Each structure stands twice: as structure tokens, then as C-alpha cells.
Amino acid sequence: GAGVSQSPSNKVTEKGKDVELRCDPISGHTALYWYRQSLGQGLEFLIYFQGNSAPDKSGLPSDRFSAERTGGSVSTLTIQRTQQEDSAVYLCASSSGDLDAEKQYFGPGTRLTVT
Amino acid sequence: DQQVKQNSPSLSVQEGRISILNCDYTNSMFDYFLWYKKYPAEGPTFLISISSIKDKNEDGRFTVFLNKSAKHLSLHIVPSQPGDSAVYFCAASAYDSWGKLQFGAGTQVVVTP
Numbered sequence: 521g522a523g524v525s526q527s528p529s530n531k532v533t534e535k536g537k538d539v540e541l542r543c544d545p546i547s548g549h550t551a552l553y554w555y556r557q558s559l560g561q562g563l564e565f566l567i568y569f570q571g572n573s574a575p576d577k578s579g580l581p582s583d584r585f586s587a588e589r590t591g592g593s594v595s596t597l598t599i600q601r602t603q604q605e606d607s608a609v610y611l612c613a614s615s616s617g618d619l620d621a622e623k624q625y626f627g628p629g630t631r632l633t634v635t
Numbered sequence: 636d637q638q639v640k641q642n643s644p645s646l647s648v649q650e651g652r653i654s655i656l657n658c659d660y661t662n663s664m665f666d667y668f669l670w671y672k673k674y675p676a677e678g679p680t681f682l683i684s685i686s687s688i689k690d691k692n693e694d695g696r697f698t699v700f701l702n703k704s705a706k707h708l709s710l711h712i713v714p715s716q717p718g719d720s721a722v723y724f725c726a727a728s729a730y731d732s733w734g735k736l737q738f739g740a741g742t743q744v745v746v747t748p
Contacts, residue, residue, distance in 0.1 A: 524678070551734060562639070562724060562738035563679070570734065579735070611678055615734070622667050622728055624736065626678030 522546070524627035526612050532633045533602055541597045541630045545614030552595050553615075553624060554587055556608040563611060569595065570617060602634045638662045639727050641739035649747055654712040656742050658725030661706065665727040669736070670699060670710050673722045682723075683710070715746045 525544045533539050545552050554566040565579040569589045580586070584603075589595040599606055609631050613624035640659045648654045656670075666687040671679035685692040685699045685708070692699050698711045712719055725739040 553734065553736075555738075560740070562637075562641075562740040563726075563736070565735050565737070568734045576735065613678070622669065622684065622734075622736075623681045625681065626671075628676065628678050 524612055524614055524625055526610075526627040526630050528630060529628065530631045530633075532635060535604060535634055536601055538598065538600045539602055539632065541599075541610050541612075541632070543595045543597070543612030543627060545593065545595070545612070546625055547593075548616070549614035549625075550592070550617035551615040551624075552589055553613045554595070554597050555611045555613065557611060557629075558608040566597070566610075599632075602632075604634050607632055607634045637740075638665075639725055639737045639739040641725055641742050643742050644740070645743040645745070647745045647747060648715050650717060651714045654710075654715045654719065654744055654746070656710040656712075656723050656725075656744070658708045658710075658739055659706060660708075660727050660737075662727070662729060662737070663706070664729035664731060665737075666730045667728045668699070668701060668708050669726045669728075670697075671724040671726060671738075672719075673724060673741070679724055712744075715744075717746050717748065720744055720746045 555563040568576040609629040669684040670682040673679040726736040
């Protein structure tokens with residue numbers, strides 16, 4: 521059974537450019553989450569998808585950030601007009617949505633560096 | 636507003652001894668708590684959890700204690716092994732914001748021979 525995968529593993533971009541980060545959750549998991557971890561900080565919640573419900577976007581730091589989840593599976597996090605403060609590791613997680621839903625399984629992350 | 640705090644950024648312990656990691660929280664709505672372990676260049680992996688109806692949960696060498704009145708939880712690792720060297724994150728969720736885990740900043744544990 522494959523775990524959560526993310527691509528790319530590393531991304532270096534120039535300030536002002538747009539980036540797309542991809543997450544493939546564990547097959548059958550209905551819930552998908554995005555977090556980011558800035559240097560020396562804990563994980564910061566960004567957005568959460570559960571089944572066909574409207575996503576909880578309450579953690580997105582600005583309107584430059586958006587995410588979608590196609591077909592209830594793969595998710596893409598898009599950051600427009602990147603800024604240096606966007607540099608962080610972006611982590612995706614998924615969970616089964618049942619009684620163990622609080623146990624989130626994380627991917628390896630995408631390290632984003634904005635120069 | 637940091638609702639989950641891990642005040643010790645690092646901990647060094649000898650192999651075979653007990654590691655005690657501490658976590659404090661401020662939100663009284665939190666009702667489920669988790670510990671995650673993270674190795675470099677990998678995502679966090681779930682370690683152990685506890686719901687607010689319990690005060691202790693044990694899984695092998697790992698035990699989590701919850702003191703709701705003090706809004707404090709701790710993770711005990713006994714005995715500590717070199718493979719336990721990692722960053723440990725405490726996380727919490729509230730019943731009215733299911734799925735949104737609030738994480739602490741992490742504690743780097745180093746187990747020395």
C-alpha cells in the first residue's frame with residue numbers, strides 16, 4: 521500500500537512566479553489536508569478537504585493561495601505571485617474519514633524556496 | 636496565537652533512560668491529542684494519541700499522559716533507543732473543528748549511546 525506522495529520534492533522559484541504543488545493521498549482516504557512548516561516552526565494548517573463537502577480554507581494565509589481536489593483524490597496547492605515568506609516545507613496529509621479520522625498520514629513534503 | 640506549545644526545543648537522553656516530552660495547550664475545546672515523530676526529509680508519522688476522556692494511553696515503549704486541569708500532556712519513551720532520535724510534535728484538535736490539527740513547534744530528541 522502506497523503512502524501519501526508529493527511532487528516535486530524540491531522547488532526553487534523566483535519571487536513573483538506561480539507554483540503548483542501536487543499531493544496524491546492514500547487510496548480510499550476521503551480527507552486531505554495541507555500544512556506548511558516554516559523554519560523552526562510547527563506545522564501550520566492551510567486547508568482541508570472532506571469528501572464532497574466544501575473545503576475548509578480558514579488556514580490559507582492570503583488570497584494568493586488556493587487548492588483544489590479533483591475527483592476526490594489528487595490535490596494541487598497553487599501559490600500565485602510567490603513571496604520570500606512563502607518559503608517553507610509544504611506537507612500534505614490524508615485520513616480515512618472514519619473513527620480514526622484524526623490520525624493523519626503525511627507525505628514527505630515539498631520544500632519551496634522563493635529567491 | 637500559539638494554542639499548542641512545546642517549550643523545550645531539544646532534549647538529550649542516554650540510551651536506555653526515559654525521555655519525557657512536554658506539551659501545554661490553551662484551548663479548552665481541545666478533546667483529542669496526538670504525538671507525531673519526524674525524521675529529516677520525511678513527513679511526520681503518527682505515534683500515539685489520547686482522547687480527553689482518558690488520562691493515560693500506552694503503546695509499547697510509548698505512554699502519553701493527559702492532565703486536563705493543567706492543560707498539559709506528556710510523552711514518555713522508555714527505554715529510549717538511538718532510533719528514537721527525531722523531532723516530536725504534539726498536536727491537538729477540537730470537537731468543533733474536526734480535522735484541523737494544531738501543532739506545537741516540536742522537540743528535537745537526541746538519544747546518545
